[in-house]
Structures are given as structure tokens and as C-alpha cells.
Amino acid sequence: MGDLLRERFDADGFVKLEGAVPADVAAKCAALLWAETGCDPDDPATWSKPVHWVWGMGQEPFRQAANMPVLHDAFDRLVGPGRWQPRSVLGSFPLRFPHAEEPADAGWHIEGSYLPEGASTYWANHRSRDRVLLMLFLFSEVGEEDAPTRIRVGSHQDMPGVLEPYGEEGAAIMEIGPEIDAASAHRQVVYATGRPGDVYLCHPFLVHAAQPHHGTRPRFMGQPALLPAASA
Numbered sequence: 001m002g003d004l005l006r007e008r009f010d011a012d013g014f015v016k017l018e019g020a021v022p023a024d025v026a027a028k029c030a031a032l033l034w035a036e037t038g039c040d041p042d043d044p045a046t047w048s049k050p051v052h053w054v055w056g057m058g059q060e061p062f063r064q065a066a067n068m069p070v071l072h073d074a075f076d077r078l079v080g081p082g083r084w085q086p087r088s089v090l091g092s093f094p095l096r097f098p099h100a101e102e103p104a105d106a107g108w109h110i111e112g113s114y115l116p117e118g119a120s121t122y123w124a125n126h127r128s129r130d131r132v133l134l135m136l137f138l139f140s141e142v143g144e145e146d147a148p149t150r151i152r153v154g155s156h157q158d159m160p161g162v163l164e165p166y167g168e169e170g171a172a173i174m175e176i177g178p179e180i181d182a183a184s185a186h187r188q189v190v191y192a193t194g195r196p197g198d199v200y201l202c203h204p205f206l207v208h209a210a211q212p213h214h215g216t217r218p219r220f221m222g223q224p225a226l227l228p229a230a231s232a
Helices: 002-012 023-037 060-066 069-079 157-164 176-184
Strands: 014-017 051-054 092-096 133-138 148-154 189-191 198-204
Touching: 002 014, 002 069, 014 069, 023 051, 023 060, 023 092, 069 198, 157 176
Parallel strands: none
Antiparallel strands: 014 198, 051 092, 133 198, 148 189
């Protein structure tokens, strides 16, 4: 199982762990996220904007979700034992709602992971400084009509060529967005769909994008980083 997990991750840039978080824990997380939005899950009239951002959540259900044994085992297999930091909180959460207004954050990108002195947006470099995985935690049912994250399969293999010219200093993700998009445009696109409690473990260079939500049910997802151990 471990070898297959690694092979799929290396080839595709991500793996999906179905049911990694128990359904009851995922439901408790969803209830806490609803409370943060101020929206009523039973009244679409209160869903006032296309994206509600919620930041670090440290309540017990989120701590449990982040530390399920199946996830820790996968981290060891993909990153290496002792090379990652356990999480005590989860975040950030782009909670996407059905809405006529188009979101402003739906471009193809990779995640930045550090802020150089004086910078106002996140940067990345060819070593993936300060990030070993991008994780997508599903806390709602997510079908193809529910604005699932779009993923370019295998696109992590295209990013070293984009980032290496910028050296150790790296570059601002917002500034090199067109390069990231162009270098990975030939890749197959799949969708991060699934059930509450499913978790996608993604290479930090995996190119992905949000999309407008024209379905009927909100999509609740967390996208925290897995950070390297201090000695890694």
C-alpha cells in the first residue's frame, strides 16, 4: 500500500484518502465553520457572498481531523518520518457558496509558503521552502456541480522549470501566475470531489484552481499546509 501511495503521488502530484476523517468529526467541523460564516445553512438568502474565508480553527474536532493515524502514516510515507510537523489547528478555509457573483480567486496557481521581508503576498522557491504538502480536507459533500477545486494532474513536474530561474530567493506567486498557467496548460484536469472526511494530499507544486459555484449546496473545505520539521 505504501509503495502504491508513493507511486501515485509521484506520478499525479496528489493522492486521495477516502474517509480519512470520521464522518462524525467532519460533521462537527462543518457545524463550527457554519457558525464562523454567520450564515444559516437552511436559508440560502443568508449566503451573501461567493466565498467566506475562515482562518485557523483550533477546536478539538479540527485537532482530531488533522491528527488521524491514517494521515500521520501517509505523511511518513510521502514526506518521511520525523520530517514534518503535526498540526494543532486547521486553516485556511475558502468556503464557497452558490452565487451569481464570480469569485476573484479562480486562477491557476501553486501555493506560496513564505513572506520575504517587505512582501505583501506569498512566495515560493524551487525547494518548496516552508511547505512539504498542500492538503485539501473536505467537510461537505462535493460533487462536480459544487465548485470542486480543479487539479492539473502531474503539473508538479512542470514547476521546477518555472521556479529554478528565480533561485533560492524564489518569486511571488501572483507575479509568476502566467508562467505557472502556461507551463501546465497541457495537463489533464480532474476535480477534488468526495464526501465529508475525504482528504487530498498534494505535492506543494501541484497546479490547481478554484472555480465559480453555480450549484445548490455550499462547499466546505480546508486547505492547510503540512510544514517541514525544524530539522528537515
